[in-house]
Amino acid sequence: MILVLLLLCAFFSAVTWTEQAPTGEAAAKQVVEAVLASSSPGARVLVVAGEQPGEADFVARAERDLAAAGRRVVATAVGEPRQAREALQKIQADGQTLEAIAATRVAGGWRILQDVASEFPSLGHPRVVVPRSHRWPNFLKSENLLNIANQIAVIAIVAIGMTMVIIAGGIDLSVGSLIALSAVLAAGFIRDHAGGVNASALGMTLGCLGAIALCGVVGAFNGLMITRFAVPPFIVTLAMMLVGSGLAYLLARGQSIYQVPESFVRLGRGADLFGLPNAVLLMLALYGAAQVLMSRMTLGRHLYAVGGNAEAARLSGVPVRRVLLFAYSVSGLLAGVGGVVMASQLKSGSPTYGNMYELYVIAAVVVGGTSLSGGEGRMLGTLTGAFTIAVIQNGMNLTNVESYTQKVVLGLVILGAVLLDKLRQSRGLRTL
Amino acid sequence: MSPASPGAPLLALDGIVKSFPGVRALRGVDLRLEAGEVLAVLGENGAGKSTLIKIIGGAQQADSGTLLLDGRERRFRSPQEARAAGVAVIHQEFNLVPALTAVENLFLGQEPTRGGLVDRRRERSEAEALFRRMGVEIDLDLPCRRLSTAQQQLVEIAKALLFEARILIMDEPTAALSAHEVEKLFAIIGDLRRRGLGILYISHRLEEIFTIADRVSILRDGMRVADRPMGGITRDEMIEHMVGRPLDQEFPARDRTPGETRLEAVDLRRGDAVRGVSFRLRRGEILALTGLVGAGRTETARLLFGADPRDAGDIRLDGRPLDLQSPRDAIREGIGFLTEDRKLQGLVLRHSIRENFGLPNLDRWSRRGFVGLRRERAELARHVDALRIRLADIEERVGNLSGGNQQKVVLAKWLARDCEVLIFDEPTRGIDVGAKHEIYLLMNALVAAGKSILMISSELPEVLGMADRILVMHGGRITGEIPDARHATQEQILRLAHP
Known part of the structure; x- marks a missing residue:
């Protein structure tokens, strides 16, 4: 009987095999690690997130961890693409540069972040870092x-x-x-x-x-x-x-x-x-x-x-x-x-x-x-x-x-x- | 019923081979059965009799060899095909639906109909005619479960006659019949023989084979080792052929020196079955309790074991009155009961040998409710050796063992408890000569060690050969006591059993 159970598990694992993106604090931890690896202390970082529940956790954790590692979080933008645009415009207006943008998966998909290099050339080509996804069955989570x-x-x-x-x-x-x-x-x-x-x-x-x-x-x-x-x-x-x-x-x-x-x-x-x-x-x-x-x-x-x-x-x-x-x-x-x-x-x-x-x-x-x-x-x-x-x-x-x-x-x-x-x-x- | 090719025997088997994984059950068996002949087939358990019956009856197919019916080769792929060709098998366990009446069972699956409804009137008149022809009376309106074993068997025979069977295979037909019922059965078999049926008769009881059979074929280890007319073979020769060596005395001798009274029954009563039974069982004694089936022997034993409540009477062990509310109480007092029906009452067939062996003994090898498996295995191994139980693995289902080995497992159960008083109800029923002999030796060893045995048996040679004293029952009462079994005769017992 245990065999039938295992077969069923294997079957449902196979059919629920999907893209898994970390969210919330897990996503923040991963993104922060990536930012730290590609920047030096004192680097300037923007944190961007959408408005779904859990995104706030991402922002809070990312801010805290980045600050603890000596990076400067110059601004956070939570909500819609408009907020991100305003934040970027403000940074550009202040004549500052950006080394990295830490974004959630949702935010990373926004046009404004994908086109940041062409729209805000004076920011100095910030790297947009989003959580990496992996494939894993929903069933086996x-x-x-x-x-x-x-x-x-x-x-x-x-x-x-x-x-x-x-x-x-x-x-x-x-x-x-x-x-x-x-x-x-x-x-x-x-x-x-x-x-x-x-x-x-x-x-x-x-x-x-x-x-x-x-x-x-x-x-x-x-x-x-x-x-x-x-x-x-x-x-x-x-x-x-x-x-x-x-x-x-x-x-x-x-x-x-x-x-x-x-x-x-x-x-x-x-x-x-x-x-x-x-x-x-x-x-x-x-x-x-x-x-x-x-x-x-x-x-x-x-x-x-x-x-x-x-x-x-x-x-x-x-x-x-x-x-x-x-x-x-x-x-x-x-x-x-x-x-x-x-x-x-x-x-x-x-x-x-x-x-x-x-x-x-x-x-x-x-x-x-x-x-x-x-x-x-x-x-x-x-x-x-x-x-x-x-x-x-x-x-x-x-x-x-x-x-x-x-x-x-x-x-x-x-x-x-x-x-x-x-x-x-x-x-x-x-x-x- | 004219044969297809004149001169050919009714049934002829040539070189029948049948193998099962790991076992060659039949290794080229030849067999002839003529019309109007009773052929006894003998052999120990495991000799291949059951397999042979199954092949003739269509329940199994031979690997090789031929089966000729009236000289024509046939191959039965199912019991239905064999039945259609005129082969009827009457098994030890009957194929009757217990809740249906004799008539309903007779016509089951081939009910005559009129306008889509069962033609009950025709069924009844045909059934009456059939039973009249057989010369027996059976209450046609009773459900079969309320008929006696002998009557149920008659219904089975009638069923075979109804579809005009020409070959009747009977497997241990007398195992559960009283002497009187056996006589009646033999009269019917004689009549069938006169009418030209061929009868294949399987039994462990050698006496009755001399009475009923015309010829005997003996199987051993899947081969036919002898085929003789009854006049040309002695009882001892038959046993020698079956076991493959000359047998020592059938009933081994022992010292007979019974001691003081151990178990005493005083005026036991239960309904109509037991109507005032008193006796004493002494240390080191085998006391036989015999009589017809239904005389109240098993019922008396069940009272002694606490299996049924008694209406009145006292049971004393070593002079001390026992208050037996259940078998559990009796077992605690050192009484063991080897039941007559090991499949229904003695064993849990689907469970392993070890579990069955342990069942009455768990309290002896468990501590704080936990079973001591190591002790259990060790005790079982000891008894498997001592009783020479043939088994592949102690975890094997006990139902897979042969009858003799099953009986030895039941014996082992009680021996492991070291019971002081043992009640053996038909201890050798349905088991082969070799195993019987071993059980007799064991009984002798038990009484030599000071145990007491109450042996219920319908086999008179066994009663005469093994008992010290004989009690005969009839109608729930003890109708006679024979103080010295060595000087008793079968006639003496039969007279007491039919007062």
């Missing part, structure tokens, strides 16, 4: 890659629990609704009991943990119905999907809850470690723990055994009911975590969150190579599956595929990915 990871974090986290449930031979359709319930519970608690926009960190933490715990209780209830009363998992979790969604709407009175503090977004949007978004770090940590549980621990073995053959597992002394109860509880808990992360990312809680997510989560698990009949699958496969889905969505956004077409393509790719895996497996078996 680090902001984009982090964006993909951040976008998929919720689905990937919920998919951990789903993988356990499916490996144990079940299914959990209630996770999408639990995401909404958890987001509404957390945001609602902060609004009503922790002081709304002035809530403390403790209040927010309590709200989030409470929401997660409640989702865990719902998950445990699912497990209880399935193990004690032998109701098929599909039915139990379908019912809880309706109940959970309805409760979320009731609690939120059908509306979004926005009354949360600015700092609430720290979990979903903040990046406190190595520049990685906190949501992505949380996701990775959870995958690490789940991977160890599934591959190294007794409980993991039991989950596989129950899904592979529940009766054989029971007759081998596996506490089948407890194992299933664990899987559904974890699935509920992680759906709660997903809901809290989503609420933090969107700085609000709404009963519409997580709509249809159960299907995306199941898709991630299945694309990751886990068999829906239970007993087989890998946790890291699910992570690959989640990223496959995220990469397809992101790639189509980058290539401006419209959203209806995206749905069609995503559906076909999910089918194709699973088909490819089946083919590879059957060929693998034949060569054994």
Whole structure:
């Protein structure tokens, strides 16, 4: 499956291969370096920029760095070509010369700067320095890659629990609704009991943990119905999907809850470690723990055994009911975590969150190579599956595929990915 | 049914070769089957019987060699083609849809229609006529999953007759039948033979081959090593041909000195299946529990193992009453249960040998919830050697192993736990003579080491050969006890089983 993911990445890298021009401070740094290399201290420099956002950063940084290196910034011109012309005219009128003009890419394209030698001959042929461009895929830009990871974090986290449930031979359709319930519970608690926009960190933490715990209780209830009363998992979790969604709407009175503090977004949007978004770090940590549980621990073995053959597992002394109860509880808990992360990312809680997510989560698990009949699958496969889905969505956004077409393509790719895996497996078996 | 070329046998295979990657399953096999003949095909697991059946039945194609039907060369590319030519295969696992009735299963895929609708009346009358001709009674309105194994088998046979099969291949047809049902089946086979069908009969039970077969062909390592009429071969010769060497005693001897009582069942009850069963199992003893299928033997064993809740009764181990709520409790008390159906209850077929082996033992080699993989591998290696399990890799799927080796993996599971009391339910079902012998040796070693074995078996020679004491069940009750198995006879057991 990892191969499909890599192929997709390669494909989207190829189709988004475009000219990349640095902007803002990065552009300023590069231009300043070029100016310094071709001039001596005391040289006179004009800084020119357009009016787009970010151009101001360029001017500020360029001015500061040039001054620090002993060059003289005689003037700055920000805005339109007219401002640049006025600045040049003023310099010419003062009878001064110019060694270099540091311009942003936009400004460097203006006629006035290209024709500076012929229009203002007395300035002494200043060199126009613009940031150099290079070619690099939009897809592979680090902001984009982090964006993909951040976008998929919720689905990937919920998919951990789903993988356990499916490996144990079940299914959990209630996770999408639990995401909404958890987001509404957390945001609602902060609004009503922790002081709304002035809530403390403790209040927010309590709200989030409470929401997660409640989702865990719902998950445990699912497990209880399935193990004690032998109701098929599909039915139990379908019912809880309706109940959970309805409760979320009731609690939120059908509306979004926005009354949360600015700092609430720290979990979903903040990046406190190595520049990685906190949501992505949380996701990775959870995958690490789940991977160890599934591959190294007794409980993991039991989950596989129950899904592979529940009766054989029971007759081998596996506490089948407890194992299933664990899987559904974890699935509920992680759906709660997903809901809290989503609420933090969107700085609000709404009963519409997580709509249809159960299907995306199941898709991630299945694309990751886990068999829906239970007993087989890998946790890291699910992570690959989640990223496959995220990469397809992101790639189509980058290539401006419209959203209806995206749905069609995503559906076909999910089918194709699973088909490819089946083919590879059957060929693998034949060569054994 | 007149042959195309007079004098040609119904079915003739010449020089059939079939290879799989790394294995030559068949290395030039010849076989003749005449109309009105029952040909027994014998061989250990892995000798090539299954492959041979698959080639005749069209499920696989031979690499070389010819298959002649009525003297005409045929090549079946699918089971459908073989069926159309009159070849029916009845597998151990039946091809019946459990939710459909016998009638619906009979006509599945070839329903007679009238005006676009299924002609149910015609289906029913044809089915009734068919079963009457076979001399059996079957409730035509019950879904097949509610029929007994024997009845399901009859439906399969009826299906074969419905499309006028001329060759009937039966793979271990008696494996799950009681003695009485076997008798009935043999009567039907005899009738089919009189009607000119050729029957290819595959079984591990040598006794019944002497009863039913006209001729025997023995396969070993993908070759036919013997082909004789039944009158011209003895039981020991057959075994020697199968294993390729003279066999020591079929049931190895041991010291029989049972000690004090270990496990005691007192008036166990569960519904109609178990109606007041009491007995004692002693240290170093093999106690056989026999009787017809449905007599309540497995049900009793499941109560002893905590697999089903009991309505009443006590279970004591070394005089101490046990409160068994689940198999987990029983395992903790040192009781192991080798189930009758290893594929459905004993193993997780899709998982590796190592994972299956570890399943009941994880608590023994894990610390703080983490599995001690090194210890697991070491323990498994020890048992693979001791039980002579033939495998390529311990990470291989257990479902890929032969029946005998699968059974050894189940045994290894329980041996690694060092259980004090072992319940063996049909321990040698569907496995070949060589592997059987090894399992008998192992059982002897276990009781010699002071363990106690409760052996459930329908194979009377096995019961007589291996047990110290015999209990016979019927209708959920123990109908008789034979204190010294060495002096018991099959007739004695059968009388107790049919009171």
